[in-house]
Amino acid sequence: MRRFLADLSRKLTPERRKNLVTCVLQHRTCSLFSSFQSQSSVVIPIRFLNTASVDPSMASDYSGSPVTLDTINIKVLNCEYAVRGEIVTLAQKLEQELKENPGSRSFDEILYCNIGNPQSLGQQPITFFREVLALCDHPTILDRAETQGLFSADSIERAFQILDQIPGRATGAYSHSQGIKGLRDTIASGIEARDGYPADPNDIFLTDGASPAVHMMMQLLIRSEKDGILCPIPQYPLYSASITLHGGTLVPYYLDEATGWGLEISELKNQLEAAKSKGISIRALVVINPGNPTGQVLSESNQKEIVEFCKKEKLVLLADEVYQENIYVPDKQFHSFKKVSRTMGYGEKDISLVSFQSVSKGYHGECGKRGGYMEVTGFSPDIREQIYKVASVNLCSNISGQILASLVMSPPKVGDESYESYFAEKDAILSSLAKRAKTLEAALNSLEGVTCNRAEGAMYLFPRIELPKKAIEAAKSANKAPDAFYAARLLDATGIVVVPGSGFRQVPGTWHFRCTILPQEDRIPAIVTRLTEFHKGFMDEFRD
Amino acid sequence: MILLQIIFTNVGNPHALGQKPLTFPRQVVALCQAPFLLDDPNVELVFPADAIARAKHYLSLTSGGLGAYSDAHGIPGIRKEVSEFIERRDGYPSDPEHIFLTGGASIGVMQILNCIIRGELDGILVPVPQYPLYSATISLLGGSLVPYYLEETANWGLDIVNLRQSVAQARSQGITVRAMVIINPGNPTGQCLSEANLKEVLQFCYQNNLVLLGDEVYQQNIYQDERPFISARKVLMDMGGNISKELQLVSFHTVSKGYWGECGQRGGYFEMTNIPPKTAEEIYKVTCTSHSPNVPGQIFLGLMVNPPKPGDISYERFVRESKGILESLRRRAQIVTDGFNSCRNVICNFTEGAMYSFPQIRLPPKAIEAAKNAGKVPDVFYCLKLLEATGISTVPGSGFGQKEGVFHLRTTILPAEEDMPAIMASFKKFNDDFMEQYEDYGGYLRM
Numbered sequence: 001m002r003r004f005l006a007d008l009s010r011k012l013t014p015e016r017r018k019n020l021v022t023c024v025l026q027h028r029t030c031s032l033f034s035s036f037q038s039q040s041s042v043v044i045p046i047r048f049l050n051t052a053s054v055d056p057s058m059a060s061d062y063s064g065s066p067v068t069l070d071t072i073n074i075k076v077l078n079c080e081y082a083v084r085g086e087i088v089t090l091a092q093k094l095e096q097e098l099k100e101n102p103g104s105r106s107f108d109e110i111l112y113c114n115i116g117n118p119q120s121l122g123q124q125p126i127t128f129f130r131e132v133l134a135l136c137d138h139p140t141i142l143d144r145a146e147t148q149g150l151f152s153a154d155s156i157e158r159a160f161q162i163l164d165q166i167p168g169r170a171t172g173a174y175s176h177s178q179g180i181k182g183l184r185d186t187i188a189s190g191i192e193a194r195d196g197y198p199a200d201p202n203d204i205f206l207t208d209g210a211s212p213a214v215h216m217m218m219q220l221l222i223r224s225e226k227d228g229i230l231c232p233i234p235q236y237p238l239y240s241a242s243i244t245l246h247g248g249t250l251v252p253y254y255l256d257e258a259t260g261w262g263l264e265i266s267e268l269k270n271q272l273e274a275a276k277s278k279g280i281s282i283r284a285l286v287v288i289n290p291g292n293p294t295g296q297v298l299s300e301s302n303q304k305e306i307v308e309f310c311k312k313e314k315l316v317l318l319a320d321e322v323y324q325e326n327i328y329v330p331d332k333q334f335h336s337f338k339k340v341s342r343t344m345g346y347g348e349k350d351i352s353l354v355s356f357q358s359v360s361k362g363y364h365g366e367c368g369k370r371g372g373y374m375e376v377t378g379f380s381p382d383i384r385e386q387i388y389k390v391a392s393v394n395l396c397s398n399i400s401g402q403i404l405a406s407l408v409m410s411p412p413k414v415g416d417e418s419y420e421s422y423f424a425e426k427d428a429i430l431s432s433l434a435k436r437a438k439t440l441e442a443a444l445n446s447l448e449g450v451t452c453n454r455a456e457g458a459m460y461l462f463p464r465i466e467l468p469k470k471a472i473e474a475a476k477s478a479n480k481a482p483d484a485f486y487a488a489r490l491l492d493a494t495g496i497v498v499v500p501g502s503g504f505r506q507v508p509g510t511w512h513f514r515c516t517i518l519p520q521e522d523r524i525p526a527i528v529t530r531l532t533e534f535h536k537g538f539m540d541e542f543r544d
Numbered sequence: 545m546i547l548l549q550i551i552f553t554n555v556g557n558p559h560a561l562g563q564k565p566l567t568f569p570r571q572v573v574a575l576c577q578a579p580f581l582l583d584d585p586n587v588e589l590v591f592p593a594d595a596i597a598r599a600k601h602y603l604s605l606t607s608g609g610l611g612a613y614s615d616a617h618g619i620p621g622i623r624k625e626v627s628e629f630i631e632r633r634d635g636y637p638s639d640p641e642h643i644f645l646t647g648g649a650s651i652g653v654m655q656i657l658n659c660i661i662r663g664e665l666d667g668i669l670v671p672v673p674q675y676p677l678y679s680a681t682i683s684l685l686g687g688s689l690v691p692y693y694l695e696e697t698a699n700w701g702l703d704i705v706n707l708r709q710s711v712a713q714a715r716s717q718g719i720t721v722r723a724m725v726i727i728n729p730g731n732p733t734g735q736c737l738s739e740a741n742l743k744e745v746l747q748f749c750y751q752n753n754l755v756l757l758g759d760e761v762y763q764q765n766i767y768q769d770e771r772p773f774i775s776a777r778k779v780l781m782d783m784g785g786n787i788s789k790e791l792q793l794v795s796f797h798t799v800s801k802g803y804w805g806e807c808g809q810r811g812g813y814f815e816m817t818n819i820p821p822k823t824a825e826e827i828y829k830v831t832c833t834s835h836s837p838n839v840p841g842q843i844f845l846g847l848m849v850n851p852p853k854p855g856d857i858s859y860e861r862f863v864r865e866s867k868g869i870l871e872s873l874r875r876r877a878q879i880v881t882d883g884f885n886s887c888r889n890v891i892c893n894f895t896e897g898a899m900y901s902f903p904q905i906r907l908p909p910k911a912i913e914a915a916k917n918a919g920k921v922p923d924v925f926y927c928l929k930l931l932e933a934t935g936i937s938t939v940p941g942s943g944f945g946q947k948e949g950v951f952h953l954r955t956t957i958l959p960a961e962e963d964m965p966a967i968m969a970s971f972k973k974f975n976d977d978f979m980e981q982y983e984d985y986g987g988y989l990r991m
Contacts, residue, residue: 062820066755072659084832120612130578138574146589173560174807211834241833367613368839393680398838399808
């Protein structure tokens with residue numbers, strides 16, 4: 001994100017704001033001086049409108065305008081999302097430079113390893129899914145004989161089936177605000193097939209990806225800054241951003257790097273108590289399983305402990321399960337929290353649980369479609385009505401994404417015409433991901449001062465780097481967090497874009513970065529070589 | 545017992561009422577969904593060459609086809625197409641960097657209001673009657689809605705005097721008025737603002753330090769010729785001088801309305817004028833947390849602003865389909881207005897634009913009494929009775945705001961043209977029966 005310089009010693013007067021400096025540390029919630037002070041004002045920074053950076057074609061200094069940095073919602077200013085932060089801006093500049101001056105660097109392309117966006121790095125979509133979606137987008141061709149020469153028979157059949165569930169076959173119409181009923185039925189059956197426990201289509205809210213669903217729940221749960229949400233550290237920064245945007249408080253619980261990013265209930269308890277003693281009311285517990293950025297897959301016994309904890313403390317369990325199909329190790333398996341709860345004998349009256357799923361991950365990687373859902377169980381009907389009401393303000397999620405979500409939850413079965421090719425595509429992608437995870441993990445572990453837990457699941461590696469003192473000092477002089485300094489240097493030397501660990505939060509004094517395992521297999525050797533060379537050079541430069 | 549067919553005239557959802565999607569965009573997007581088709585020699589049997597070419601064009605603009613997250617503010621090539629459309633429409637250059645594609649216009653409105661509203665002392669001027677996205681969002685964001693009443697007797701005109709009063713009243717309550725919303729053409733009211741009116745509004749915002757939010761999603765839906773659509777931005781640029789360089793404006797558009805009616809795609813954009821780059825960066829930052837608008841929706845938007853041209857294979861058909869829809873909407877606007885006005889207790893301003901009719905229903909005191917006894921607001925009571933009797937589903941005027949004691953309902957003009965006469969006849973019968981049931985000999989009362 002944007003870097004601001006912090007100058008903690010000077011206070012700001014409310015009047016003139018010309019030429020004042022605004023400084024916000026990337027991972028601290030700061031208050032901006034305004035008549036609407038935010039909560040914990042430890043730091044009162046100085047502000048600075050850099051008029052030099054204003055687009056000259058908009059010839060105005062904006063100082064009198066209603067909408068300027070001074071006058072916008074402070075929660076927007078405070079919210080950070082490192083996945084598309086400063087490092088990405090730098091990368092895009094570099095990419096432009098390479099285009100204009102090819103050969104100006106030792107590398108000829110930027111490798112975006114910052115974001116879980118598989119299809120932007122060459123992963124192909126699942127053919128069957130795309131066939132069905134194409135037919136649903138243009139249903140008039142279904143009646144034509146030539147269409148059968150272009151599409152598999154079962155994709156045509158599935159398209160007919162889906163269109164019959166859409167009133168008037170109108171894929172361009174707003175649907176029910178929870179999503180098309182027939183598609184929710186399909187998803188509910190898919191959930192039941194996966195878990196062995198029934199799912200109610202009325203519990204399902206189809207959304208434009210899982211992220212809007214997370215935002216909806218935060219909006220519902222957070223009443224003020226006194227409401228806390230327990231989040232794993234390291235965490236996917238959607239949670240920190242969303243909590244900030246909705247004016248709540250993130251209560252961290254630290255995953256244990258030494259034990260493969262283990263989740264200890266004692267840690268949960270301690271953090272809960274500490275927060276309570278500060279007057280924070282904890283509303284929910286976020287668990288990301290498989291983890292992001294950490295990649296660990298929870299054991300079933302661990303999950304049971306978590307369910308008990310939430311039940312006992314009366315917390316809503318927010319289960320981010322978008323990576324449920326990305327498991328790379330034979331000794332781990334995905335169990336949904338719903339399944340675990342039901343196995344324990346806990347039903348609607350015992351635990352409030354929201355499970356998030358997406359079409360963006362797994363083996364399908366359909367990020368650009370914006371498809372996903374949340375399954376909401378254990379809430380009273382009047383709360384459900386409220387959730388429905390909020391969903392209805394945006395009318396509905398995109399229909400094509402809804403259809404895709406139903407396909408993901410009920411793919412071709414053994415015996416279907418497309419099953420073989422579907423399975424081959426899926427298997428190829430998943431085994432390749434597992435392979436890449438292993439290769440990159442080994443490469444990272446071979447670097448001096450770097451340890452990397454294995455990626456049991458998800459799409460990322462999150463190595464820890466022991467940075468020498470000299471490097472930390474150089475970072476300080478450059479006004480960057482040490483891992484951001486390392487990441488910027490890495491980008492500059494190799495064209496590889498990773499996200500500094502500070503974007504995900506980490507145990508203070510430790511440094512990490514998140515790198516995806518998504519570049520295609522043929523790119524991996526080059527990545528490994530460049531990374532290794534860079535790291536050696538970096539350590540040579542800064543070694544104590 | 546008579547089995548009723550429910551007629552959903554409560555939502556601006558054209559395809560749900562039988563309007564067919566335009567052929568060309570569906571062909572293009574289907575090909576983009578399944579790019580492997582492009583390699584199939586048989587594809588030309590089913591898809592025209594220009595759709596194939598356009599699909600290839602849009603795929604080349606993406607960073608990995610439909611399945612990759614795009615830039616958070618939309619595919620650069622499509623933002624460029626939008627800027628070119630705006631330039632053609634208004635005659636002034638538009639910068640793609642000031643354009644953000646969004647998952648429907650509603651998301652854009654929510655993002656901008658989220659930026660502006662800091663607390664309950666921040667007020668947003670909203671027309672009454674209004675599309676309740678505004679009231680709902682302001683409420684969710686903890687701000688204050690500052691109403692300005694549109695003048696029903698003056699064709700839902702916007703009176704600067706009303707505006708000034710609203711602002712003065714809000715300020716006296718300690719509210720800082722931050723922005724003004726105009727919906728042009730109006731929803732639910734349908735009026736098209738004149739150029740003079742727009743100038744007044746722009747001046748007013750400038751003098752009062754407000755950012756103007758121009759909801760222009762119905763710009764293609766114009767059913768009279770006296771007041772064609774003119775964008776707030778064009779008027780601003782025409783005014784020139786300091787105001788054109790300083791007045792802050794955000795304009796919203798969508799693929800859901802017009803003659804496209806592609807509500808389910810969730811495609812839209814907003815264009816910022818005179819918003820500081822650093823503020824735009826902050827808005828960009830927030831959109832990053834939901835990644836990007838869906839890519840197919842972005843392509844629909846690209847196609848909308850850059851439709852088939854004369855000479856293209858698909859041009860004739862595209863024009864025929866579009867014109868067919870627009871001309872029919874114009875006729876339906878008239879049928880519905882006339883149908884309502886033929887009822888003696890109903891006054892209905894003509895639907896100059898958008899997709900709705902917002903007749904005023906004068907209710908007799910006995911009806912209002914009956915509503916009270918049923919625990920319902922009078923127009924809700926009326927609309928429920930209407931639904932029960934005819935299957936016609938409408939939205940009571942209280943959902944949009946109205947003057948105290950004046951009742952309306954909102955219906956759409958979207959049911960198929962051939963069904964319209966029967967629908968209006970059905971309404972009239974219900975209304976006349978209702979009036980007979982509840983009318984006093986002393987005539988009806990409008991409080």
